[in-house]
Amino acid sequence: MFTPPPSPGLPPNNVKDGILVPDVAVSGSADHPMSPKTLKRRIGRRTRWTVMLVPMALMLITASTRYLTHPAAFDMFSESASLTWEGLSERASNWTPHKRHPLAEAALAGVASTAGSPSSSVASLTGSGAASSAAPASTSEIPISAQTVPTIPSSPPALPTPFPQPFDSSLSQNFSSLSCFNFFSNMTNTVAFRSCRPFSLLLQASEGFLDAQENLQLLNNIVWGTCNTSIDDEGCSANIAWFSSNLVSACAIDLKDGNAMAVNTQIALNAFNLMRDAGCLVDPTTNTYCYLDAVRNSNPSDTYFYSLPLGVSMPNNTIASCSACTKSLMTLYYGAMNDATQGPGLTSLKASYPSAAKIAVADCGTGYATLTTATPSGALPLRTVPGLLLSTLVVIAVTLIAIP
Template sequence: MFTPPPSPLPPRTLQTSSSEPKSLQMTDVSCTRPAPIHSSRSRRKYTLTLRWTIILIPIILITITVATRVVAHPMVFDAFSPSSTLDWKSWSKSLTDWSLHERHKVSKSPLQPMILSDRSSLPLIKRSTPSATPAPTVPANPSLPTPFPQPYDTTLSSNFSTISCYNFFLNMTQTNALRSCRPFSLLLTHSQAFTEAQDDINAMNTDIWGTCNTGISQSQCQLNMEWFASQLHSSCATDLSDQNIMAVNALIGLQAFDLMREGACSVDPVANAYCFLEAVGNSDPSSYYFYQLPLGLPLPKITNGACNSCTQSLMSMYLAALNSENATSLSGLQATYGDAVNDLNTECGSSYAQATTVAASSAPLKVTLTSVGEAWAVVLGVGVLWTLVIG
């Protein structure tokens, strides 16, 4: 009888009890995937690369940002600049461009007034008195016009960068905290009714009395203006950065409230008349222009008509303010006072007005990233560059 050879197949494993879970029945140790093992060398290289990346990216970012604004730099740096507007094709091409590029101009500080260097094209305030008119004496409790002239009494334009800034101006101009204080610093440049009142010297006399005699005390009004200035900083941050003329000039006017009220309310003791009224009634506008200095408006060509006790007293008032602890908020006056002293001393004598030792306000160098998106774009760009370098 023929006996078949042994089967070549491996012996079967014993079946488990049918009561065991199916998952256990199919478990085979030989099918388990081993855990990945990194060599110590790879781990050290990875850790070292990560550490240097964390250290060098901020350094490279700051270096590129500063270099593009301070010195001539390779064009490739502009690809990672926060202000870069290159498309993808141009951006890729710029990565290989190492030709020199001139430094980028730094924008003016938001606190800087709009100063024009060409005096022949200055936006001078309208002065309505064509011929000499004697200034009336300071009135005694006159009847004030109703409504009293208010700043921004014409329709506000929508030329704002943000709706929050536009809403701030709408709310500020309607609140009693501003209207009751009758700020001369804003009336002088932003009130059509106040400007038109200069056609009638007696009406202007009443208006000046009203700005000097408010139902709210001067100290409380000063606190109100400081609060408005703080809110303007917050609500109009973008507009200030964009040098929106409405926002910048309003901030300067709010900060100059106390000083300009003091100047408008000063009285000529000889004539017992407001000095400002004498400037308005004078056929020579030279003295009038000195009331604009705290607003950042420099003097046009003046004559020796400005050589009077009121102008000299006003300049002494300005000097004291610039030497006080509040000088930092008077950016408009800081920018105009020095040239005004030179012009006045040229016309009136070398020692008529005193120069200040306080340095004129200047725009500080600021390294800023204009948005979170741009910041991430720069970080990503530098990260790509660093990856190419270490790779």
């Protein structure tokens, strides 16, 4: 006999319309089910905050492990940490603070010592492993205004090794011709050139010489080295004249294109003899190099005069210090321009000297420097141009006001 199955009875409370509902208390404040669109927005917001906050947290942890006192556990993933499970577990449980790492200080100190060495770039250029005998850091840290100009050494001083050289920071690749680049590369590595230590090119293109401007004792030794070379004056004059002549042919295209490196180097080579004499000028009252007096002087005008043979004109607002050294320098320049041997190669000095002489005479008197007639007729001194411009503007303004 067939027995019917039991009656299913009433459905459980947590089943509605065939869907199982979680067995939780329902209150009026309960959240309504989110639509898929709302859920995507919430996930998107959380993702954005995660993307923003996680990198910031990592940067803070990195900064703290390098520069701040921090828990040792922060170092569990550092480069020096052991990556074994035992090592990671031990570091993660260690929350005792310790000081910042000295690595940053050591690295910065190494970079500073390399960059501050006047001869480091020269060594890399020549492949020399010789150490530099630069002055102690305590001396270089003294402001130039507080340093005393040392007297000229009575015996050979300790020169920096290797000695600062032109283009010691880098040799530019910006050449119009390969022959010109090869010329510069060969010249800067030739003993005949390096041994002569051209003051004109050191002043123009030597990072080591520029760095030495902050240390008068080191600069004094370098200037002494330019005045006392292993090759005598006559030999160096012949060597530099050869390089100047060959630059004209090897860098003909670059000179035609106005390549600044080729043009300025030719000017400096032509002024080698004159600027060697200028760098070795002595102040007899103090037995010091005049160039060091100029560097030490708070009035920069004295150093401006040393750049005249390189074609660098005096700034408009220069006020001459009227020192005895600058007077001797201007006398030296005037004599060289009128010398049959040196004069033809000093075209840049002939262009920059007249305005500098007018400034010197205006500030220091007619006997301080000799004026020349090289300036075109009707030309005005550089320092009168601003006044003339102002007067012209005033006249124009008055004229416009007067017009009805």
